[in-house]
Amino acid sequence: MRRTTLSAVLPVGIVGLAGLALTQTAAARSVAPRDFGFAPSFQLSGRPIGGAKPAAATAAHLAGSRIAAVDDGALVIDADSGQLIKTDKTGKQLAAIDIGKNAGLLTYDPAGKLAYVADRTGNRVAVVKVGEKLEVASSLKTPTEPFGIALSPDKKTVMVTTIADRTLVAFDTASGKEKWRTALGREPRGIAVSPDGTRALVAYLTTGTVDQVDLLESHKAEHIALSTASNPRRSKFSSMGSADSFARGAFTALFMGEQQAIVPFQRETPVQQIGGGERTGSYGGGFEPPISHQLAFLATNGERTSQITAQIGQHQPRALAWDQAHDALYIAGLGSDSIIQIKNASQVSIQEGVSASLIGKDRCGPDGLAVGADGNVMVWCAFTRSVQRVEFVDAKGQLATAAKVGTAGPSLVASSFTTKQHEGMVLFHASQSQVSARGAMACSSCHPDGRADGLSWRIDKQELQTPVLAGRVVGTHPFKWDGGDPDLTASLTSTMKRLGGTGLTKPQTEALSAYLEALTPPTAPARDAQQVARGQKLFDSAEMGCRSCHDGKAYTDQDKHKFQSATLPDADTPSLLGLAASAPYYHDGSAATLEALLRDRGRVHGMAEAAKLSDGQVADLVAFLETL
Ligand code: HEC
Ligand code: HEC
Structure with a gap:
């Protein structure tokens, strides 16, 4: 078996790609339009890294997700209620089972009809038989706070990342016995296994890297820095050098064949340089918003390894699926209710495809994508706890020239939050101009998972670190590092002002506070x-x-x-x-x-x-x- 690795990041040739058109669907919305004042279309930072033909098929079970295609419907894990739910084609519930609130990701073995679900609070992998009913067949005990999950190509091994204990642990699926474990960095999230089973990629919230883990022998993790080089077509206008930018918020990775992997992330510039190197406030953005949304394409070509990035308009991108049959890649962002399609995704002829807006009177909050057998995409809407089906493929089985939402399923389960807290949750994640200038940032852009991006932001004359919010806002006032804000409402109001937002209404700000107070505190790691x-x-x-x-x-x-x-x-x-x-x-x-x-x-x-x-x-x- 030939072994391919993604190791060093070599610079690649830089060409501008012109003429990429953005096609938007005319899906009717009953809500106010999202205002992303700065919505870039898909642009690559360098020469495409794919080949002349689509990459080889890559099974969905090689990466974890919130949603998997099962029969002609879906299997979803809802973090809010902790329910695992099987739906039909239209998104209606067929069966459900309780896994545990704040659950992590799932992966599905279609041959064995088994789902493996990371129970983030229960510290186990729930192995669930998926039939007419859902039934927990067994539980695999994990280190503290399992989240990311993936199966090996032969499904004999299931691998789980654990957040608090910073471990990647592998189990034998037949015996349930632990096979090996290896140390990870802090705040690991999703994992993807290569189709040949020789290596895995682990995404991180705050390190700016993805880890490549050797699955054959050492099980050691090697760090690959995500590139923050700015886009060549934009850089002449940009005040932001790549040295000042950091990759953050990588929740998932996905292989497209053996040679390529995709990692969505955020490029953050907490301190902007202007003119002669003078440092300036960047909190609310200067000429450009200090956070942009990126897709890293990691490739290895024999000896050479390279990486390019594409800027996308999907905020907080973390839902990802690849349709090998049409070589179409789909990405959605939690902060924007839209999906972008990238055509010829694994080839040199890569280009932007069509985009689709998600529908409904409430924000969807797309947090997972799966491609069905027909090539259409199922979307897990985390905020409404429902499944939407978006048709990207026409009746002839070809990629359609416009996408449309086929069905928007009902809300499958009640939220564990009160109505007010839930409203706050949506406001926390939504990129809108009330919160930040031109809606370029949401609260969760810097406080992902209610935690922190680990960066210090230039605010007026200070460089101040983003604090963790989860578990830290009750009984801790005053707020801000200088204690300048007496209570939470005052803190949020001043934050939105600093970010250049027009401000939320009083009831909305109260809802946001209620959500922050209800956030699950980080879990402590196990210690002697x-x-x-x-x-x-x-x-x-x-x-x-x-x-x-x-x-x-x-x-x-x-x-x-x-x-x-x-x-x-x-x-x-x-x-x-x-x-x-x-x-x-x-x-x-x-x-x-x-x-x-x-x-x-x-x-x-x-x-x-x-x-x-x-x-x-x-x-x-x-x-x-x-x-x-
Ligand atoms: C650009 C990154 C960024 C964004 C966007 C952002 N924050 Fe923050 N947040 C920070 C930083 C940096 C601080 C520390 C600022 C200070 O101490 O003056 C902070 C401080 C806070 C604090 C005070 C916590 C404490 O313990 O003192 C709260 C509460 C907070 N943010 C909530 C929010 C909410 C709610 C939003 C959305 C309206 C938001 N933040 C958006 C970076 C950000
Ligand atoms: C006189 C009051 C005071 C004492 C005594 C004190 N701290 Fe602190 N601590 C602070 C303040 C104020 C800060 C914030 C300082 C700053 O960031 O500029 C802080 C920050 C910290 C932090 C960083 C928290 C974060 O999230 O960044 C830790 C950890 C900490 N203290 C632990 C300790 C420990 C352990 C001790 C005893 C050995 C201690 N402190 C004694 C007041 C105190």
Whole structure:
């Protein structure tokens, strides 16, 4: 078996692609049009990397998704309610079973009629028999917080990424026994296995990389940096150099044949340079919005490995499916209710196809795509908890010149949120001009999953790190690093103003607050209980004095303190909840890890006298802090 790898990223030749037309469908909407003032059409950053013919078929079970094509309908996992639901062709429910709230992704073995579902809170993979009924056949115990999932080509191995414990774990599907596990970086998400089964790609929320994991021998992960080179056709107008840009928010990966893989991500520029290198505020965007939406095409061609990107208009892209028969790639973004089709996706003749707007009086929030046997696309609408079918293929089986929504199924299950919280959830993810200038950003663009992008944004004269919100907004006021906003409403109002948004109404802002307060806190990783106890003793000790400021349920005195810090005169004591998921640390992100922070290596000095701690004590204290 010939082994192909995606390793180093080599620069590729750069050509501009002209004449790509954007075709929009005329699907009628009963809602106000989405205002993406800056909607770029599909443009590649370099020479297409595909071949002269479509890439070889790649089974859907090689990557996880929220939706899989089953018979002529779909199987979906709804994170909101935690239900796994089987639907018919029109999106009506045929069967359902409870897996667990906040569930991760699923993968489906059509031959064995088995679905493998990551139960994010239950720390297991639920193996579900899919027939007229849905029935849990067995459970595979995983490390903490499983999310991404994929089967090997022969379906003998199921692989799962776990977020809190940062592990990729593989199980034998026949025996249910663990085969191997390997360490991952922080905030891993989706996984895709290559068609020859030699390697897997793991996407990450905050590292700017995808990991390529060797599945044959070492099971080691190698990092591939996602390219943030700016688009050549745009760069002459752009103030943003690639050095200042970061790849963030990669939720999924997908192989198209052996030689190519696709990773959607966000390109974020938290500090813009203007003219002679002068730094300027970029929070609300300057000439260009500081966040754009990208597709990375990773390719290996014999010895050479290359990568190009395409900018797309789909905000927070994370739903992806490839129709090999028509060589059409489909991508949808959680923040925009539309799907883009890329024709000849795996070939040198790659080009933008048709786009489709999703329908309904409420926002769909597309979070998963699957291609049915007829080549049409089923969309999982996470906000309405329903399945829409979009027809991209005509009656003759050819790609249609315009797409249309064939059926929009009913809401399948009640939301676990109150009406108000649910409204807030939609507002949090939607890219609209009330929230940010020209609707270029949503709250979740920087706070994906209610967490943080790990970047420090230039706001006025400060560079301030994006804080984690999940689990950290109740009993922690005032808000912002300088404690400048007395309550959540004030914080949200000032945020939208800074982002250049026109502002939400008072009830909408309240809904947004209600959602933030209902966010599931990050799960703590598993740590040795004795080590944690030793660390807690240190934390509680009068000598360390941590409790004098980090006390109470949320580990904050809700007060400001003055440290010798480079930029912020007064800093509000942050809550320490969910600390394991909130690296880097301090208002300026200057401490990359908790070890670094305790060794006083950030730019904030004088918070605690940790110099006397032994390495063992630092490890104990870190273990304790990570369990908060
Ligand atoms: C461009 C990235 C970005 C976007 C978009 C964004 N935030 Fe933030 N958020 C940040 C940064 C950076 C801070 C810290 C700012 C400060 O301390 O002054 C922050 C701070 C906050 C805080 C204060 C948290 C605390 O513990 O003090 C809240 C609440 C918040 N954001 C919610 C939101 C909401 C709701 C939206 C959408 C309306 C949003 N953010 C959009 C980056 C962003
Ligand atoms: C005098 C009050 C005070 C004391 C004592 C104190 N802290 Fe802090 N802590 C703060 C403030 C204020 C910040 C924010 C500083 C900044 O970012 O500029 C902070 C930040 C942190 C952070 C970073 C949180 C994040 O999300 O970025 C951690 C972790 C932390 N403290 C842990 C500790 C530990 C452990 C101790 C005891 C060894 C301690 N602190 C003692 C006030 C205090």
